[in-house]
Amino acid sequence: MFIPEITRYLMGYLTITVTGRFCERFINVCAAKNILLWDIKRISPHSIRCKISVPAFRMLPSITYHTGVRVHINIKHGFPFFLKRYKKRKIALFGVFAFLILVIGANQFVWHIEVTGNYKIPEEKILSVLNDSGLKIGTLRRKIDPAELKKNALMSIPELAWLWVDSNGSNVIVDVREDIETPEMKSITDYVNVTAKCDALIEKMTVRGGVPVVAEGDTVLAGTVLVTGKIPSSIRQDIRYVRADADVFARVWYEKCEVFSLISTTRHETGKHKTHRTLDFFGKKINILHSDNPPYKNYDLNENTYSFFGIKLMTRKYDEVELQEELLSEETMADFGVAQIKKKLEEEVQPDSVLKSFDATHKVLNDTTIEVTVKAEYLENIAVSVKEEIPEGLN
Amino acid sequence: MGRKKAKRNIPKKIAKTLDIPEDVMLGAPRLTMMSNRELRIENHKSILEYETDKITLCTKDMLIAISGDALDIGVICDDEILVTGEILSLEFSKIRS
Numbered sequence: 001m002f003i004p005e006i007t008r009y010l011m012g013y014l015t016i017t018v019t020g021r022f023c024e025r026f027i028n029v030c031a032a033k034n035i036l037l038w039d040i041k042r043i044s045p046h047s048i049r050c051k052i053s054v055p056a057f058r059m060l061p062s063i064t065y066h067t068g069v070r071v072h073i074n075i076k077h078g079f080p081f082f083l084k085r086y087k088k089r090k091i092a093l094f095g096v097f098a099f100l101i102l103v104i105g106a107n108q109f110v111w112h113i114e115v116t117g118n119y120k121i122p123e124e125k126i127l128s129v130l131n132d133s134g135l136k137i138g139t140l141r142r143k144i145d146p147a148e149l150k151k152n153a154l155m156s157i158p159e160l161a162w163l164w165v166d167s168n169g170s171n172v173i174v175d176v177r178e179d180i181e182t183p184e185m186k187s188i189t190d191y192v193n194v195t196a197k198c199d200a201l202i203e204k205m206t207v208r209g210g211v212p213v214v215a216e217g218d219t220v221l222a223g224t225v226l227v228t229g230k231i232p233s234s235i236r237q238d239i240r241y242v243r244a245d246a247d248v249f250a251r252v253w254y255e256k257c258e259v260f261s262l263i264s265t266t267r268h269e270t271g272k273h274k275t276h277r278t279l280d281f282f283g284k285k286i287n288i289l290h291s292d293n294p295p296y297k298n299y300d301l302n303e304n305t306y307s308f309f310g311i312k313l314m315t316r317k318y319d320e321v322e323l324q325e326e327l328l329s330e331e332t333m334a335d336f337g338v339a340q341i342k343k344k345l346e347e348e349v350q351p352d353s354v355l356k357s358f359d360a361t362h363k364v365l366n367d368t369t370i371e372v373t374v375k376a377e378y379l380e381n382i383a384v385s386v387k388e389e390i391p392e393g394l395n
Numbered sequence: 396m397g398r399k400k401a402k403r404n405i406p407k408k409i410a411k412t413l414d415i416p417e418d419v420m421l422g423a424p425r426l427t428m429m430s431n432r433e434l435r436i437e438n439h440k441s442i443l444e445y446e447t448d449k450i451t452l453c454t455k456d457m458l459i460a461i462s463g464d465a466l467d468i469g470v471i472c473d474d475e476i477l478v479t480g481e482i483l484s485l486e487f488s489k490i491r492s
Contacts, residue, residue: 024445027445028441031473032441040445048445050468
């Protein structure tokens with residue numbers, strides 16, 4: 001039912017009123033001549049209202065003459081009449097054509113580039129390489145050569161394993177795959193010793209290769225050989241060199257001392273704010289009623305970028321702040337200092353280390369400074385593989 | 396008269412023997428009703444009367460009178476008519492020959 005209605009709308013149709021004593025005869029003659037009438041309604045004893053297509057309406061005069069009825073057009077429906085109505089409005093017509101040309105023309109350019117599939121390589125790096133190869137916002141779509149772009153990008157970024165450029169309308173999707181890092185190859189014939197990373201007390205050893213030199217419970221210094229790859233043979237009079245491999249868990253002590261000031265600077269918003277807007281028109285930046293300098297001496301900055309078809313509107317909102325110095329209490333600063341030092345320590349030790357004990361002390365140096373000392377004991381793997389040269393003439 | 400009647404019945408008998416629908420073979424009217432809101436009649440000849448409460452149609456060998464309320468003719472072409480509205484009764488009568 002929907003498709004005939006669209007066809008009728010496109011071809012145009014009329015609502016007519018047929019008046020006369022022989023309306024039934026008119027309907028019969030129209031049906032006999034294969035003229036389609038629809039939505040026929042009796043509106044009075046001598047008249048009916050119906051709908052008829054425009055080409056069929058042109059055949060009516062002879063029928064009306066022979067059947068003795070009069071036909072009157074009530075409403076003209078459909079696209080041809082709509083066009084006719086707007087034919088006189090030249091500017092509107094020009095606007096429609098201008099719009100169509102603008103849409104078709106705008107569709108020929110790249111307006112948005114989207115990079116997908118990258119995890120380690122930053123999007124900006126890929127986009128800058130593509131930019132150098134000729135793909136940027138505003139490039140003609142037909143000038144995009146995916147094979148050439150792929151070649152250039154793979155040559156410039158060695159971490160890339162694959163890249164393809166798909167243009168979907170004015171939106172370009174750059175699909176990339178990153179290279180998987182090749183693990184370091186370890187030769188089994190190398191002579192490698194396991195040494196201590198730092199001074200520690202050994203608690204547990206798991207030796208997978210080589211001969212342990214120290215035992216659990218020993219205290220070792222940094223650089224001490226823990227497991228050696230030098231194995232003397234008990235049968236022959238020679239020495240075999242192997243790759244020593246072990247996990248050595250030991251108690252390691254860390255001590256850190258830092259000085260903190262009790263004077264803290266706090267920022268209070270004054271309530272004043274100014275927004276600077278900059279228009280980025282295909283790389284050319286236009287400041288709207290402002291210079292590049294910030295309006296306040298001390299401020300918090302909030303930046304936003306809105307992109308629309310290659311034109312970017314960047315807004316920078318400056319909130320003025322007032323700096324106030326205040327004297328913090330000794331305990332507050334000590335807690336803050338401990339937290340800071342602990343954070344630094346956790347970055348230093350290995351990720352799978354276990355904290356065994358923790359001790360923090362502080363002392364006041366003068367009215368405005370305190371010294372915070374942290375002593376921490378971790379259980380961590382101190383094994384470090386060190387490759388050694390095999391002495392000449394052996395093995 | 397009897398012979399004429401017998402002659403008229405021959406196509407009917409052929410249709411019955413060959414199992415061909417009468418509307419195809421003899422041009423008999425085919426009526427399709429959707430509840431009492433829509434009635435589609437194929438193989439009609441002409442409209443004899445059209446009022447909002449009554450439509451009378453002529454088919455090959457009978458008259459069909461449709462009575463109801465707010466009766467409209469949805470579509471009409473040379474062999475098909477669609478009557479819409481609230482149909483209350485259908486009446487068939489023989490055309491006198």
